[in-house]
Amino acid sequence: MERPILASIDTGALSHNLARVRELVGNSRIWSVVKARAYGHSLKAALAGLGQTDGFALLDLDDARWLRAQGWDKRILLLEGLFNEDDLSSVIELRCDLVVHCAEQVSWLEKQSHPITVFLKLNSGMNRLGFTPDAYRLAYHRLHAQGHHVHHMTHFANADRVDREPSVGAQMECFSKTIDGLQGETSLANSAAVLWHRNALGDWVRPGIMLHGISPTGAYKDIEHAHLKTVMSLSSKIIAVQELQAGDAVGYGARYVAKQAMRIGVIACGYADGYPRHAVDGTPVWVSGPTDKTSGIICPIAGQVSMDMLTIDLSHAPWATLGTSVELWGKNLPVDDVANQAQTIGYELVCAIAPRVPVEII
Ligand SMILES: Cc1ncc(COP(=O)(O)O)c(C=O)c1O
Incomplete structure (x- = not known):
């Protein structure tokens, strides 16, 4: 696969x-x-x-x-x-x-x-x-x-x-x-x-x-009035789900600690793909809805972004499981919003997409 x-x-x-x-x-x-x-x-x-x-x-x-x-x-x-x-x-x-x-x-x-x-x-x-x-x-x-x-x-x-x-x-x-x-x-x-x-x-x-x-x-x-369309969508999937208890920590440095029992989604995207390592807890990730017809929701990053993976709080997406699609930025989530949380600008994020990420031109 x-x-x-x-x-x-x-x-x-x-x-x-x-x-x-x-x-x-x-x-x-x-x-x-x-x-x-x-x-x-x-x-x-x-x-x-x-x-x-x-x-x-x-x-x-x-x-x-x-x-x-x-x-x-x-x-x-x-x-x-x-x-x-x-x-x-x-x-x-x-x-x-x-x-x-x-x-x-x-x-x-x-x-x-x-x-x-x-x-x-x-x-x-x-x-x-x-x-x-x-x-x-x-x-x-x-x-x-x-x-x-x-x-x-x-x-x-x-x-x-x-x-x-x-x-x-x-x-x-x-x-x-x-x-x-x-x-x-x-x-x-x-x-x-x-x-x-x-x-x-x-x-x-x-x-x-x-x-x-x-x-x-x-x-x-600032650019909504210009009616421009999003060109790049960076997507991936949940490749693992962790069930945490209150007090359990996630990832390197144990940056995020669960306040109560919760589910964490592990996504195949990390800083070696060009995702900003500086993204703080709370940085938005779009998670697709329970069916094709329902719209997705934003779930926040929980834990330090690592080389190949990042982790999100699935508390508000109980349907999300292994194989659920996510968007790191794109048509459902402006790259500018992600950049803001990583104290950078959209320019830097899209320019940094790594050569290992496959590109589909549609
Ligand atoms: C000389 C010059 N002109 C135009 C541009 C395009 O700028 P922007 O992407 O902000 O439209 C750049 C980009 O930095 C530039 O260096």
């Missing part, structure tokens, strides 16, 4: 979410951000579900090569640009657009006569990648003089919150001032900006997490 864990990826939900992004962004074109195996959903599923996008944005040349091999003919953007000069020939062969974020990358492109489409990255306050406003215009002119097609890009640090600096407004002002008078298209918005700052879109938006139906803030209620 196969271990019952499975990640199901709904490509119809991906298509739906892309269509929702399109409605939200009007005439802006869309780079669908699919780095990190499409946020753990697999590039194969992304290609199947996001075929209507204007381009894919990712990190690795191998992923670009794979997309071209599948017949993807539209644009591909390498979000961190070249990691070394030798990769330029592959970039040309694979017809990739390049982010350029540092002086070394400009020097490499200055030696290249084949025109490349570049999104030049401005550091407008996030202080991660990009040129300072002073250095930006010089880099632009150097690339332009060499015959490359240069566009403008920046990335927001706080598009998902209003209480931090630099604000979206401050970063936009820096961006507008810096590119003033320079030709080229613009690209600014991640998912949070698409959702909440529609004055900050530019010619190309760059949504990632919202395409996967997950909130940039980590709170599912």
